[in-house]
Amino acid sequence: MQKLSYLKPQTLKEALGYLKEYGEKVKPYAGGTDLMVQLREGSSRLKDVEYLMDVQALPELRGIEVREDSIRIGAMTSHTEVNESEVLRKHVPFLSIASSTVGSTQIRNKGTVGGNICNASPAADTLSPFVALNARLVVVSVDGEREVMVKDAMEKAGKLKLAPHEMVTSILIDRIDDYSTAFIKLGRRKALAISRMNAAVALKMENGVIAAARIAPGCVFSTPDRVEKAEALIVGKAPSAALFEEAGKAVSEEMIARTGIRWSTEYKKPVIEALIQRALCRAAGLPED
């Protein structure tokens, strides 16, 4: 394992100072549930890292705050905290459910939502609901603060489009109080499973018609995204299994349009269609089978 120095800033200012000073040589870490594994594996993405910066002590990275039109979740909020948060369960239940499916109890206690996004794995369980919620990363540096859409934040698997001296302090999500949501994860087992694929959806119903829709499939694109074509397809229509089957097909078409036909497409195409249909049925209160 590589030899690293350990930094533990007590204030955000101190942390940003380290980032400015060491740039790519410093890696901020929250729960370490991905980072420690990567270090043990000798991952090439960490080859230039000399300092680990433990951001646990920074108060700016904590807390869940419900604002008028958004919710702010501190980057250091653990999956367990997200799952157990009464306000998140009320406002964004599918995010709460997604958090409960991450790894194991121990991983959920240590792992954070900020880390889950910043690790930039397309298979991250919370990524789909965050993308469906139009999540923005609050990115800070000594130069100031900016917001980046989560769906635009990833350059490729394993790499965020952040400057070396920037770090994420919190995540802002839309308030979608009048939507009903669903998250479905397909893993190879019932716990400690990586998403083979997943689906996060949110539907706003008005007079028996879908007024607005958000559809975010997981593990199908190289960087996460909503599928607007599928959303447009169902908006203005009454929910039905047949309609949602069409939405599933629109998602798989989009997957193939973006990633091409791969060795795994034969499996992923029918399955993502089914997961999207099921998630939409669940959100709309329709039977799933």
Place this chain on the structure above:
Amino acid sequence: MPLLGELKKNYKIVNHSVPRIDGIDKVTGRAHYAADLKFVDMVYGGCLRSGRSHAKVTRIDTEKAKAIPGVLAVVTADDMPKPKSCAGNAPYMYLTKEVKYAGDVVAIVCAETKALVDEALKAIEVEYEDLPGVYTIRDAIKPGAPAVHEQYPDNVFTDSIYPIRKGDVEKGFAEADLIIEREYETQYIEHSYIEPEAVVCIQNPADGVMTVHSSSQNPFFTRRYVADILGVGMHDVRVFQETLGGSFGGKEEGVGMLAARCAYLCRLVGRPVKMTFSREESFLESAKRHPFLLRYKVGVKKDGHIVAWEGTQIDNCGAYNNQTQFMNSRASIHSCGAYTIPNVKTDTYGVFTNNIHGGAMRGYSSPQLIWGQEQLIEEIAEELGMDPLEFRRINCLKDGTTNATGTVLDHVNMQEVMDYTAEKTDYQRKHEEYKHQTSTKKRKGIGIAIGHRGCGLGAESPDASGAMAIANEDGTVLINTGLAENGQGLKTAFAQIAAEAIGVPYEAIRFYGTDTQAIADSGMTVASRGTVMGSQSTRKVGYKLNEIMRANALALGFFKDQENVKSIEQIVLEDGFFHTTEKPDVKVAFKDVCNASLWTGRQMAAYEWYMPPACIQDHHTGQGVAFPNYAYGCVVAEIEVDMETGYVDVQKVTASHDVGTAVNPALVMGQIYGGILMGQGYATTEEVEVSNGKVRNQNFENYIVPTAADMPEMDVNIFECDDPRGTFGAKSIGEPATEVVGAAIANAIYNATGKRIRENPANLERVLLGKKLR
């Protein structure tokens, strides 16, 4: 055919669920494992693995590694007088320049700290010339395939060929109304014990004895490797088995190799050395469950009688043979399942490939074979238009019928165990109902499978053992034998058996093994033989000590008040007290006789050897007696298949096993619960994925073992019988517990989906698409 408790066995200690001896230590974390041990001046060792599947080392430079301060030794094959192991049955290399699989070791290092070991391993420069390799069974048997070993030009490991020739198979096929041919293939499986392999070696500077504390399944087996690498006598090696964190057949050769390298470094640097495997190393060097390619051709009559059974069972030995010949002996004996068939012709053999080696793993070929055979049986029944249960009833082993080796069997309760399980689970109704499901979302499935297993080692090697019992002056008793506690509860079962035979309370016994300088080798603790046959000597020595102590009680005058007591036949020792048959209420404490025996110089210890009746088979036909007896089991699996994702949810498993006598019913249940979960992983998620010899999954994030959340509801039914051959009537359970489960799940998947999975495991992709993705 009685369930547990229905047959009055009248044992006082055996047949009761006494608490396991090491249970509290394990659940409280108090137990010490080999990797927990620390010694003054202890240093660390490590291995450099090639990572190549087939290659020649053209240059190896250790100078930079040696120059690192704190690095004590760097050893390559050129530095070692005898890098080839002659210890076991496999031509393993402690160190090699001719790399034959990705786990082969090209250098070992010893340094002050673990971090320095890693640094030194990285500093070793190696250049390789890659060679063409052969990786799959199908490729290995193709004419002109590259030879893994020069002496086996067609890759067939000749010592592992085991034929069965019973009756006349051609005549059988001529009589058949229907002939069906099928092929099944199984995967590499990792044992997945929680504790990776660990060894600490310490050499006594005065007498040179090398002491090894190890995570060995078989300490005497480990001793051979250590003596071999050091070139010393076995009396100069002392192996202590530490508490094992699981083994399942996996800590045999692998730990031998590790202990040997560690002992070599220990002698070289003159300090205690610890070597532990990382999980990745454990995946790379520990033996795996052999993959089998199973090809069967079966002839049946319209009335459902199987008249001919032909089979070719080929297993993948990997780069080095690892017990393949013994494995194949068992595989040949069980090559036509739990059925009586007049004409059988099967050939079983192993082939070498440039892969990790197959080896012993819970079942020893049976999970593979039964997975294929029990699907085949259902495929035949379907072709015949016959109910699969009825088809099994017609053909399954019964009293007076013969198995594949031509042995006439007795105490066979196969059909009863099966019928009971089918009835209890409402199998027939559900099976019929589920066939007609049309849902494209979720479907239920129910599957049944049966199995029989030869108890102990049988004709493979003598199932002999020795045991020692020592009474102390306070009435406590020490016992020891060469068999080992591997987590299965052997020490508990042996203490029960000893207490029962001697006539003292369970709490009076301590089993102090296993130290190779304290007792004779009793053969390996394998083949589900420990309690069944391995404890025969413990029972025997218990009876012997009982007799000795009764004689002492008589000679010391403890019954002098009862004038007509002249013979030890009139004295009974039970529950820690002596009494006479005439006056059972007058008791003499065992401890008082022990104390008096000590001070009068009387014998109060014994050693006994047990040699079972011989099992003799003809090697060319496989005919003869292969095992003293067989255990019978039946499993019903109930599942739900997600037809849109291929996910198999195993919801309930009902397992019924004939255990002869349940020596400790709670431990039997434990064996079966664990066996079910292992069988579930085998059938649904577990697969060591090898691609041109490279192991893709080397840790548990992508080698998918079922978790507690995946565990189905379990219903266990224990059957007993009065077959007297095993110790106190016990039959094997460790391996039967897992061997049938996978087949039951595979049959349930077919019941739900109408699709046969002939390549294990039935993971998401295979269930949905009927094939592996890549």
